[in-house]
Amino acid sequence: MHPALQGLLTIAIGVSGCVGYFYLSNQFLDKVLFPARGPNAGRNINRANMIRPWLFLFPALAALGLYLAYPVVETLRLSLTDRVPGGGYEWVGLENYIQMANEPKFWEAMRNNMFWLIIVPAMSTAFGLLVAQLTDRIRWGNVAKSLIFMPMAISFVGASVIWKLVYDTRPAEQDQIGMLNALYIFFGGTEPQTWLTIPFWNSFFLMVVLIWIQTGFAMVILSAALRGIPEETIEAAILDGANPFQIFFKIKVPQIKTTILVVWTTITITVLKVFDIVFAMTNGQWETQVLANYMYDKLFRANDWGVGSASAMVIMLLVTPILIWNVRNARKEME
Amino acid sequence: MSDIAGTKPALRWVVHASVIFLVVLWVVPTLGLLISSFRTADQIATSGWWKSLFPSEQNLTLRSAPPDTQVLENGIYVIEGNLFDAGTSAMISQWGVSSRAVDAFVPGDTAELRRGGTITVDAQGNYRMENSEEFTGSRGARVFVTAELPPEFTLANYHKVLLAEDSSDSMGRAFFNTLTVTIPATIIPILVAAFAAYALAWMDFPGRALLIAAVVGLLVVPLQLALIPLLKFHLNIGIGKGYLGVWMAHTGFGMPLAIYLLRNYMAGLPRDLIENARVDGATEFQIFTKLILPLSFPALASFAIFQFLWTWNDLLVAKVFLIDASGQTTVMTNQIVELLGTRGGNWEILATAAFVSIAVPLIVFFAMQKYLVRGLLAGSVK
Numbered sequence: 001m002h003p004a005l006q007g008l009l010t011i012a013i014g015v016s017g018c019v020g021y022f023y024l025s026n027q028f029l030d031k032v033l034f035p036a037r038g039p040n041a042g043r044n045i046n047r048a049n050m051i052r053p054w055l056f057l058f059p060a061l062a063a064l065g066l067y068l069a070y071p072v073v074e075t076l077r078l079s080l081t082d083r084v085p086g087g088g089y090e091w092v093g094l095e096n097y098i099q100m101a102n103e104p105k106f107w108e109a110m111r112n113n114m115f116w117l118i119i120v121p122a123m124s125t126a127f128g129l130l131v132a133q134l135t136d137r138i139r140w141g142n143v144a145k146s147l148i149f150m151p152m153a154i155s156f157v158g159a160s161v162i163w164k165l166v167y168d169t170r171p172a173e174q175d176q177i178g179m180l181n182a183l184y185i186f187f188g189g190t191e192p193q194t195w196l197t198i199p200f201w202n203s204f205f206l207m208v209v210l211i212w213i214q215t216g217f218a219m220v221i222l223s224a225a226l227r228g229i230p231e232e233t234i235e236a237a238i239l240d241g242a243n244p245f246q247i248f249f250k251i252k253v254p255q256i257k258t259t260i261l262v263v264w265t266t267i268t269i270t271v272l273k274v275f276d277i278v279f280a281m282t283n284g285q286w287e288t289q290v291l292a293n294y295m296y297d298k299l300f301r302a303n304d305w306g307v308g309s310a311s312a313m314v315i316m317l318l319v320t321p322i323l324i325w326n327v328r329n330a331r332k333e334m335e
Numbered sequence: 336m337s338d339i340a341g342t343k344p345a346l347r348w349v350v351h352a353s354v355i356f357l358v359v360l361w362v363v364p365t366l367g368l369l370i371s372s373f374r375t376a377d378q379i380a381t382s383g384w385w386k387s388l389f390p391s392e393q394n395l396t397l398r399s400a401p402p403d404t405q406v407l408e409n410g411i412y413v414i415e416g417n418l419f420d421a422g423t424s425a426m427i428s429q430w431g432v433s434s435r436a437v438d439a440f441v442p443g444d445t446a447e448l449r450r451g452g453t454i455t456v457d458a459q460g461n462y463r464m465e466n467s468e469e470f471t472g473s474r475g476a477r478v479f480v481t482a483e484l485p486p487e488f489t490l491a492n493y494h495k496v497l498l499a500e501d502s503s504d505s506m507g508r509a510f511f512n513t514l515t516v517t518i519p520a521t522i523i524p525i526l527v528a529a530f531a532a533y534a535l536a537w538m539d540f541p542g543r544a545l546l547i548a549a550v551v552g553l554l555v556v557p558l559q560l561a562l563i564p565l566l567k568f569h570l571n572i573g574i575g576k577g578y579l580g581v582w583m584a585h586t587g588f589g590m591p592l593a594i595y596l597l598r599n600y601m602a603g604l605p606r607d608l609i610e611n612a613r614v615d616g617a618t619e620f621q622i623f624t625k626l627i628l629p630l631s632f633p634a635l636a637s638f639a640i641f642q643f644l645w646t647w648n649d650l651l652v653a654k655v656f657l658i659d660a661s662g663q664t665t666v667m668t669n670q671i672v673e674l675l676g677t678r679g680g681n682w683e684i685l686a687t688a689a690f691v692s693i694a695v696p697l698i699v700f701f702a703m704q705k706y707l708v709r710g711l712l713a714g715s716v717k
Contacts, residue, residue: 326551327548
């Protein structure tokens with residue numbers, strides 16, 4: 001069958017299936033199982049109302065459970081087992097983790113990830129805050145924000161192509177077509193550099209891509225937070241003779257501290273999952289490996305599900321503090 | 336109120352200048368790729384894209400019309416014409432007839448041709464060849480020119496990338512596949528999540544707070560963990576790799592954000608409205624479809640944009656759950672990565688392919704930015 005037809009059919013089946021499920025299950029509950037009439041009408045209504053939430057929740061919970069909760073458990077199990085040739089699994093305890101810890105590539109990925117985790121959220125938040133503050137009071141601020149926000153819509157792969165052109169290198173005797181080398185030569189550089197193959201520094205050139213994408217996100221959230229600051233506090237500071245920098249750092253920033261933290265953690269999560277950029281630009285060569293790409297390598301190139309799952313658990317472990325923090329905040333808010 | 340500070344003209348000037356600088360910094364990389372996608376392979380490889388905006392001086396090897404176009408005028412054989420393609424407005428500064436002396440003449444000069452006869456070339460590229468004997472041979476005379484060419488752009492790359500028969504370059508099929516993945520993967524989770532969000536927002540049942548907390552927790556679970564367990568699951572139940580699998584995976588992965596966004600929005604709807612409807616005897620199902628869904632449109636739109644952008648731009652989920660060995664179901668992001676690997680130097684193909692894939696999300700972005708911003712503000716865990 002043609003995929004387009006299949007797609008249309010899926011939409012039709014999916015949508016009508018959902019609507020049908022919700023409608024019919026409600027009908028069944030109200031008309032057949034616990035009809036709101038007869039001698040037990042009152043009790044039946046109560047019973048129906050106890051069950052109904054679960055009817056509404058069931059498809060979503062099934063999807064959540066199967067696609068997100070179950071994999072966490074299953075990945076943990078896989079990380080403690082090895083596949084036996086011919087099918088089946090054998091329990092190996094922590095062997096996969098030990099094997100992983102003995103691989104220099106893993107530690108390279110960890111080291112790079114640490115840099116990613118510090119630099120990308122910090123720079124994105126800083127740039128986002130800077131743009132949010134600068135554009136706050138100028139007339140064409142919304143246009144500027146819109147343009148800086150734009151990379152959010154571009155895929156990591158598309159962004160990788162965009163930046164690969166920026167980092168392009170031509171032999172010294174030719175015209176440089178990559179902007180970075182053109183600028184480098186213009187400002188007195190002698191030899192064009194192949195930026196993505198310079199160990200250690202090349203990771204930073206990859207981080208630039210993610211900072212470029214995430215700044216817009218930080219800007220949007222922080223800009224809304226800045227506008228939410230009560231005017232009186234700023235007026236008071238101006239009357240007291242504070243200069244613009246003092247107003248920004250001593251009055252505004254402390255008041256949006258929580259939002260800054262939220263932005264920071266959200267970008268941190270994105271960084272931990274980042275795979276496409278490294279995969280598309282260097283594929284972990286020249287010492288640019290990161291955890292998510294290391295994991296992909298192990299799972300689908302080396303076909304080593306044990307070590308692959310172990311590295312996935314490392315990512316999970318790094319996410320966990322943020323997970324707990326988020327859940328606690330959400331619960332606090334609901335009370 | 337910062338306006339008081341902003342009245343210092345120097346500071347205001349600095350603010351404007353820095354914003355301009357940042358905007359340029361953010362836009363220029365994309366602009367470079369966009370412009371490159373309209374240039375020929377030669378142009379991209381020999382000069383930076385920023386130079387294409389201005390007239391450029393280039394050394395070209397051109398050819399006159401072949402001898403069979405010659406006419407006899409007053410006993411002299413003449414070939415006339417223009418060295419450039421029709422529509423090109425170039426300015427020649429120097430020219431020559433031998434590859435060893437490409438700059439021997441200036442426009443208006445007359446040069447001796449090696450095979451007999453003379454040629455006169457003017458600045459616009461018009462030439463006149465004269466010979467007392469008949470011109471022979473099958474090809475025209477070679478002319479080397481140094482010319483100032485106006486910026487020149489072409490749509491040929493797009494034609495090639497979208498319509499080429501050769502499937503390794505073709506984005507046409509991949510574009511279509513991406514669309515096939517994206518639309519069901521956007522619509523279905525919305526519906527499933529909306530019901531759940533309503534239950535979590537407006538129905539009272541034991542364990543509700545716990546479920547909401549679980550959703551918040553699942554928001555940050557990396558989908559990397561799901562790859563192998565679910566691929567195994569899909570293979571076991573017989574879906575294997577294919578559209579059905581990728582639709583299901585996107586539905587599952589999008590669920591926490593969908594429920595979270597929609598629940599937050601629905602919980603903010605006025606309580607009176609729902610209580611009144613209940614008193615009037617509306618069933619929960621009616622309240623949901625007639626009241627909650629229409630009122631929640633902004634939140635639904637926000638999530639739809641997120642999910643659309645995310646599924647359109649996704650590489651990992653498609654690679655794991657969709658693309659099989661035959662490569663028939665490749666999506667655009669995957670196609671671009673393959674191009675990066677195999678044709679890393681062919682910038683005209685790469686740039687165009689990337690832009691084909693970026694164009695749709697950009698249109699959606701600029702058209703529905705309002706909802707995107709609203710969704711971001713509601714979606715970041717406070």
